[in-house]
Amino acid sequence: MDRPRPRLRTRSRLLTALTAAALAATGLTALSAPTARAADADLARNGGFESTLDGWTCTANSGANVNSPVHGGTSALRATPTGADNAQCAQTVTVRPDSAYTLSGFVRGGYVYLGASGTGTTDVSTWTPSAPDWQKLTTTFRTGPSTTKVTIYTHGWYGTPAYYADDLSLTGPGADAPAPPTAPTGLAAGTPTSTGVPLSWTAVPGATSYAIYTNGAKSRTVTGTSATLSGLTPATAYSFQVAAVNDAGESPKSAAVTATTAQGADGGGGSADLPTHALVGYLHASFANGAGYTRLADVPDSWDVIDLAFGEPTSTTSGDIRFNRCPATECPGVESDADFKAAIKAKQAAGKKVLISIGGQNGQVQLTTAAARDTFVSSVSKIIDEYGLDGLDVDFEGHSLSLDTADTDFKHPTTPVIVNLIAALKTLKAKYGDDFVLSMAPETFFVQNGYQFYGTGKWGGQDPRCGAYLPVIHALRDDLTLLHVQDYNSGPIMGLDNQYHSMGGADFHIAMTDMLLTGFPVAGDANNVFPPLRPDQIAIGMPASTNAGNGYVSPAETTKALNCLTKKTDCGAYSSHGTWPGLRGLMTWSVNWDRFNNWEFQRNFDAYFG
Structure with a gap:
């Protein structure tokens, strides 16, 4: 990063x-x-x-x-x-x-x-x-x-x-006039957790997607016939309905089913719960740079999710991940392993989440084989278990993810590095359960650029990394806690207005975030739409200072972006397609650089979200 x-x-x-x-x-x-x-x-x-x-x-x-x-x-x-x-x-x-x-x-x-x-x-x-x-x-x-x-x-x-x-x-x-599908039947709720309810229903002929309604309000759209509604309040009754959707419109809603979430530990949310608005930051834990070393215990309480940067591979294709903490010769003042683990427990006791982030700018990970996939799962599990961490952040950059020439359907990927990563992350999620925090920090190049370009087979001459995260995000959308795309160190990216937007101002963050919350046709194919994510899954990624990366945004511009996305005010040249007061929050690279910059990013977040 x-x-x-x-x-x-x-x-x-x-x-x-x-x-x-x-x-x-x-x-x-x-x-x-x-x-x-x-x-x-x-x-x-x-x-x-x-x-x-x-x-x-x-x-x-x-x-x-x-x-x-x-x-x-x-x-x-x-x-x-x-x-x-x-x-x-x-x-x-x-x-x-x-x-x-x-x-x-x-x-x-x-x-x-x-x-x-x-x-x-x-x-x-x-x-x-x-x-x-x-x-x-x-x-x-x-x-x-x-x-x-x-x-x-x-x-x-x-x-x-x-x-x-x-x-x-x-x-x-000419085409025959299409008709909306019929209402779904067979809607059933599985066993609830403290924050989620699994739903399933019978497929409707001619439906291309399904809209899920929670307590009468549309909460998400999916393409399959099952989904798990997460981010719910413990010990609370909910009513759910489903409508089938095609190009002609939406069907009537199904009969409603009700379910009550389980009581969370301590009478509140489960350990995977996050505050309504969260501040996410990366902590330089394995290396030193101009930002200086920051002890985990010294990270202020404003930071809700702390991503330890980085777990890195022993080789590009082995899948073997190691987390080596910064040595004292490079990081003066670094704490001992015992103090580091104690600081993790203290943060968790205060309701914070501490994750291991895999990859970064130097840590290319290519899971080209099933053996590499299995090694990835076992080595990452070892890190999580050794330090008692809350979950995993996937920060694959460089050429870790790229699409094979023939891989043009993000819903059914065939590229081995993508198929194996999806399988590995699903295995980790199943191993650690609902409380496992899974986040991703792709670059705009890997995500929003899929709107215009996707792979190489259809758009010959384009970089095969364009949109390469889309299959991973889509396959894990029901398991994904947070997606915080790096809206920085990027060239101009086309938004849903078919105009290019550049870094450094509110419009870029509004346009990029709007795409995730509205959905978009992949590679311009109206039949291949990437469905919107939930606002509680989205945190906007920004550099903490001009030293941290290209695309620094001033506090005033950050506030404009948040106002447009959560209140529909202060929208500039780009106006969002919706209003999402439940937007989860902000992510920054990094805690260290924010400390170097007198905590400007943290202070602006605290002032905005109270």
């Missing part, structure tokens, strides 16, 4: 990209053109761009509606690539499964592409290297047996002049 983060890789050279595109286009000519039928219609919305850019989304704000040159009507699209963006303009269209479609349009300029993705069969594209006047491009495809939406697009190439497009059409059978 203590160095600048990588930015997106630059694209390959133009010649290589154009050669690959030409080969792809050549392969497409073998497709036979479907015969239009009387029932066929033009399904593209605003294909002539007469209504500005209505229906179209252009990357990096690259598109504009112009009146000259035009092919038909009075308007056309002009899109301008940059060295880092190909000026893709796209829209998602509802189609009929197993049906033939023709995509055509008129383009003008150099290196202009027209294509369709998400077809469920073979995605298609066609292109022209030079069109000094209007030129018609046409390609065809057939949808897969379960495909109901495709994305049509046009784009140029990196660093080339602006291109123009007009009169785009997608001709084929």
